[in-house]
Amino acid sequence: MAGRRFHSIGTLLVVLILTALVPSIVAGQADSDSFINTDEPAWLIIVGALVAIVLIIVIALWRMEGFGKAELAHWLTTTNHKDVGLLYLWASIIFGVIGMALSILIRLQLIVPDNEFMTGGLFNEAVTMHGAVMVLFTVSPMAFAFANYIVPLQIGARDMAFPRLNALSFWTFVLGGLTAASGFFFGGAADVGWTFYSPLTSIDYTPGAGVSLAGAGLVLLILSVTGSTINFLVTILRHRIPSMEIMHMPMYTWSILFTVILMLIIFPALLGAVLMLVGDRVFGTLFFDPAIDGTTWWLHIFWFFGHPEVYVVLMPGLGMALEVVPTFVQRHLYGRKIIIWSLMVALVLSVLVWAHHMFVTGINPTFRKIETIGTELISVPFGIVYLCLLGTFHKSKPDFTKLPLAFVMGAIGIFLIGGITGVFLSSVAMDVQLRGTYYIVAHFHYTLGSVAVMTLAGIYYWYPKMFGRMLDRGLGWWHFWLTFLGINLTFIPLFGMWDMPRRIYSYQANEGWATENLFATFGSLVVFVGQLIFLWNFIRSMKHGELAGDDPWGGSTFEWSTSSPPPEHNFDELPELIS
Amino acid sequence: MQMDNRTFWMITGSIVILLLSLASIFNWFQGLGGTGEHAAVYDELFTLYWTLGSGIGLAVYLYFMWLLMTSTDEGLDEASLGQAPTDRGDKRVAYAITVVLTLFLLVLSDVTFDSIDFFEDPETTDESFTIEITGYQYYWDYQYPNGIHYTSWGSEPLRVPVDVPVVFEVTSGDVFHSFALPEHRIKVDALPSRSNTGWILAEETGTYPVRCFELCGDEHAIMMGELEVMEKADFEAWYSSGGAA
Numbered sequence: 001m002a003g004r005r006f007h008s009i010g011t012l013l014v015v016l017i018l019t020a021l022v023p024s025i026v027a028g029q030a031d032s033d034s035f036i037n038t039d040e041p042a043w044l045i046i047v048g049a050l051v052a053i054v055l056i057i058v059i060a061l062w063r064m065e066g067f068g069k070a071e072l073a074h075w076l077t078t079t080n081h082k083d084v085g086l087l088y089l090w091a092s093i094i095f096g097v098i099g100m101a102l103s104i105l106i107r108l109q110l111i112v113p114d115n116e117f118m119t120g121g122l123f124n125e126a127v128t129m130h131g132a133v134m135v136l137f138t139v140s141p142m143a144f145a146f147a148n149y150i151v152p153l154q155i156g157a158r159d160m161a162f163p164r165l166n167a168l169s170f171w172t173f174v175l176g177g178l179t180a181a182s183g184f185f186f187g188g189a190a191d192v193g194w195t196f197y198s199p200l201t202s203i204d205y206t207p208g209a210g211v212s213l214a215g216a217g218l219v220l221l222i223l224s225v226t227g228s229t230i231n232f233l234v235t236i237l238r239h240r241i242p243s244m245e246i247m248h249m250p251m252y253t254w255s256i257l258f259t260v261i262l263m264l265i266i267f268p269a270l271l272g273a274v275l276m277l278v279g280d281r282v283f284g285t286l287f288f289d290p291a292i293d294g295t296t297w298w299l300h301i302f303w304f305f306g307h308p309e310v311y312v313v314l315m316p317g318l319g320m321a322l323e324v325v326p327t328f329v330q331r332h333l334y335g336r337k338i339i340i341w342s343l344m345v346a347l348v349l350s351v352l353v354w355a356h357h358m359f360v361t362g363i364n365p366t367f368r369k370i371e372t373i374g375t376e377l378i379s380v381p382f383g384i385v386y387l388c389l390l391g392t393f394h395k396s397k398p399d400f401t402k403l404p405l406a407f408v409m410g411a412i413g414i415f416l417i418g419g420i421t422g423v424f425l426s427s428v429a430m431d432v433q434l435r436g437t438y439y440i441v442a443h444f445h446y447t448l449g450s451v452a453v454m455t456l457a458g459i460y461y462w463y464p465k466m467f468g469r470m471l472d473r474g475l476g477w478w479h480f481w482l483t484f485l486g487i488n489l490t491f492i493p494l495f496g497m498w499d500m501p502r503r504i505y506s507y508q509a510n511e512g513w514a515t516e517n518l519f520a521t522f523g524s525l526v527v528f529v530g531q532l533i534f535l536w537n538f539i540r541s542m543k544h545g546e547l548a549g550d551d552p553w554g555g556s557t558f559e560w561s562t563s564s565p566p567p568e569h570n571f572d573e574l575p576e577l578i579s
Numbered sequence: 580m581q582m583d584n585r586t587f588w589m590i591t592g593s594i595v596i597l598l599l600s601l602a603s604i605f606n607w608f609q610g611l612g613g614t615g616e617h618a619a620v621y622d623e624l625f626t627l628y629w630t631l632g633s634g635i636g637l638a639v640y641l642y643f644m645w646l647l648m649t650s651t652d653e654g655l656d657e658a659s660l661g662q663a664p665t666d667r668g669d670k671r672v673a674y675a676i677t678v679v680l681t682l683f684l685l686v687l688s689d690v691t692f693d694s695i696d697f698f699e700d701p702e703t704t705d706e707s708f709t710i711e712i713t714g715y716q717y718y719w720d721y722q723y724p725n726g727i728h729y730t731s732w733g734s735e736p737l738r739v740p741v742d743v744p745v746v747f748e749v750t751s752g753d754v755f756h757s758f759a760l761p762e763h764r765i766k767v768d769a770l771p772s773r774s775n776t777g778w779i780l781a782e783e784t785g786t787y788p789v790r791c792f793e794l795c796g797d798e799h800a801i802m803m804g805e806l807e808v809m810e811k812a813d814f815e816a817w818y819s820s821g822g823a824a
Contacts, residue, residue, distance in 0.1 A: 119797070120796075120797040120798050120799065120800060121797040124794065124796075124797060124799075127794075191797070192794065193794045197754075197755045197793070197794070198755070199753070199754050199755070199771060200754040200755060200794070200795060200796060205716075205753065205754055205796065206796075244663075245663075248663045248664060250664070290753075290770075290771035290772055291771075291772055292772070293770075293772050293773060295755055295770045295771060295772075295773070296770065296773065326657075326658065330655045330656075330657040331655060331656055331657065332656050332657075332658060332664065332665050332666075332667050333664070333667075334667060334668045335666075335667070335668030335669075335672065335673065336664060336666045336667070336668065337666050337668075337670075338668055338670060338672070338673045341673075342673070360757065360766055360767065360768045360775075361768045361770060361773075361775070362768060362770070362773055362774075362775035362776075365695075365699070368695075369688075369692055369695075372688055372691060372692075373684075373685070373688050376684040376687065376688060377681065377684065379680065379684070380676070380677055380680045380681060380684075383676060383680055384673050384676050384677070386639075387639075387672075387676060388668065388672075390639070390642070390643050390646060391646070391668070391672075393643070393646040393647055393649075393650075394646050394649055395649050395650075395651050395654055396649075396650060396651070396655070397650055397651060397652060397655055398586075398647065398650060400586045400589065406589065409589055409593070410589075410593075412593075412643070413593035413596065413597065416597070416636055416639060416640070417596075417597060417600050417636070420632045420633075420635065420636050421604075421632070423628070423632060423684075423687075424625075424628050424629075424632065427624070427628065427687065427688075427691040428691060428692075428695045429621070429624055429691045429692075429694035429695040429698060430621075430624060430625065430628060430691070432621070432695070432698055432764065432765070432766050433621055433625075433761070433764050433766060435757070435766055435792065436757055436759075436766070436792030436793055437792065439604075484592075485592075488596045488599075488600070492596070492599055492600045495600055495604045496604060498604070499761040499762075501759075501790055501791065501792045501799075501800075502792075502794070503794040503799060504799055504800035505799075505800045506800045506801075507800070511788075551660065554657070555660075556657070556658035556659055556660050556661075556662065556664075557660075558661070560660060561660055561661060575661055576661065577661060577662070577663050578661055578662050578663060579662075579663035
């Protein structure tokens with residue numbers, strides 16, 4: 001087993017070297033005077049979130065395995081795809097708690113005009129880290145959690161193609177997230193917006209360690225994502241049971257295939273951008289020098305990543321919805337092949353339209369018009385997918401008493417609003433006014449909110465498979481209604497504030513934004529209470545939920561043909577697909 | 580028709596929410612009180628998008644409601660475990676959606692392009708002049724052609740005459756800002772080493788807010804100013820006196 005030992009040592013070395021990079025950056029830049037500014041009341045919430053996280057870890061361990069040395073060692077060294085999936089799940093829940101706490105901070109600051117709850121600096125940290133943590137460290141890993149757990153089961157594989165690479169991906173991801181968030185304790189986290197617009201990110205304007213730490217965290221994340229991408233591509237393309245042709249793959253597996261292909265295209269751009277940025281900050285390179293129009297350079301390269309990233313986040317959620325609907329309405333999916341081809345078209349279009357984030361920056365007018373048309377055209381494939389999803393309900397027998405379907409119904413409503421308001425933004429002329437306002441904030445929270453709600457549908461759908469027990473239905477309905485109404489209550493008013501700039505920490509009473517902000521804050525608290533109920537339900541049901549059996553929903557894909565939770569090797573006898 | 584209570588509430592709720600959100604966009608839009616020709620052009624465009632957008636949204640919801648009412652016990656074709664998924668659906672549906680949506684979007688693009696051309700090509704007259712505006716953390720620097728030069732830091736407003744097209748050349752002296760006059764529907768990004776053009780034709784005298792719309796640092800929120808639209812004679816007097824207030 002020399003080879004295996006070599007791999008383990010190599011893995012360890014990579015992780016160690018990467019970890020060592022972090023303190024060296026911090027040592028260069030940390031401002032020791034400002035190590036947690038306890039004068040700010042907002043810190044109580046951050047500390048509260050940290051306590052909550054520790055509690056979640058402790059309770060999760062206690063619920064899942066107990067506290068023994070063996071159990072701990074198991075979770076630290078596991079390479080089984082289901083265990084890695086569960087680790088991703090817990091990690092994304094924990095990052096979700098951080099992201100949620102930050103959003104509550106933002107909303108509390110904006111609840112009334114001229115609020116002095118937070119300073120501009122801390123508010124910017126909260127805004128930046130809320131965006132980065134939610135998009136990159138919560139929703140995406142949540143998708144990886146299910147992809148890890150479900151995809152090998154759906155295609156009849158015993159494990160991922162490269163199990164150890166899978167574990168490495170997970171641990172680098174955790175390290176990356178912690179590195180990015182650790183800025184809070186080293187003189188302030190990144191406070192330049194999650195889009196990291198140059199030249200505000202340069203060492204001249206933002207001297208603290210936060211931006212460099214976020215950069216280091218992103219590098220680790222990209223490493224993790226690249227590993228996962230290769231892993232999923234090989235697994236999905238080469239490890240299916242022989243009787244499963246590619247067009248027979250379940251929709252969720254399709255969506256993960258599209259997700260990782262898109263990731264493979266865009267994350268190298270982010271890696272390049274981040275390395276150049278950290279180079280500028282730490283080693284004094286001049287990639288984003290304002291004198292040579294570095295701002296535009298950053299915008300192009302960042303949005304080449306940033307726009308498709310939205311679809312990276314969307315695809316897995318959509319895959320869950322496409323899996324849930326046919327199961328609960330007792331019809332085959334309408335237009336299965338049409339959906340697959342449409343998603344492929346959307347994938348291609350999505351990497352061609354990044355410049356719609358730069359409509360007002362003075363780029364070439366003809367290019368802008370092309371980008372307007374391209375962006376509008378994206379609504380064609382997604383319109384087709386959406387209508388096919390709705391079409392599945394035609395002459396069906398939907399069972400609305402089932403929670404996964406309820407969540408998909410909620411997501412269908414939320415996604416429609418997000419999609420239609422997005423068409424407004426594709427117009428270069430409309431964008432002149434809407435750019436940088438709360439209208440944008442409302443729009444992308446409607447699209448990403450629908451993804452979050454679809455993901456919740458996926459959690460309710462696959463939880464029985466993962467833990468062998470059902471989530472409590474009563475609490476589930478509370479969770480559904482609080483989440484659905486809360487999201488709408490939070491973001492409907494924001495559409496109206498289309499003259500309020502994003503990311504301002506304070507506004508005046510005479511600007512007419514007070515009522516809307518009050519409603520939005522109230523709505524965000526409703527969502528927050530909903531998620532607390534969910535968390536409680538999630539933890540409680542692991543021990544006390546009703547026993548699920550192998551196939552509680554009447555699902556037709558292979559994960560339902562094995563026991564809940566599945567044995568370590570997934571199937572006692574590999575299933576066969578009958579065509 | 581097998582609609583239980585929960586279905587009913589879910590559908591009703593989502594329709595109400597759709598209507599509310601569209602109404603909210605529109606109402607607040609109406610309440611913003613824009614002024615000048617830009618606002619007229621912009622608001623017309625917005626109204627077009629809003630009408631079509633809410634029309635399509637509503638149509639989709641009604642269609643979905645109708646689909647839910649077709650719910651039946653017969654002809655179900657639920658997949659069974661371990662069976663390869665069967666494809667159903669008509670490709671022509673996809674082609675039809677593609678053609679209709681594309682045509683619809685191209686029409687919208689055409690209207691959009693007319694508006695953006697208006698926003699970006701200043702219709703200057705003999706009286707027109709250009710103000711150079713430079714963003715700094717956290718104020719605007721105004722430079723008039725005759726040498727008048729001041730900043731928004733001391734709460735002094737940006738002064739322009741009424742009924743005269745005024746061109747803004749916007750750039751930045753440090754980080755990324757965005758110069759905006761929300762009530763005139765004008766927004767020009769201020770990037771270092773780039774100069775972007777915007778213009779207004781103010782039709783009413785009065786003062787209007789100036790705002791920065793790109794995160795530019797800790798005090799981004801206070802990067803505010805005022806635009807003062809003056810009578811031509813008053814402006815002339817101020818302008819020829821070299822900026823004496």
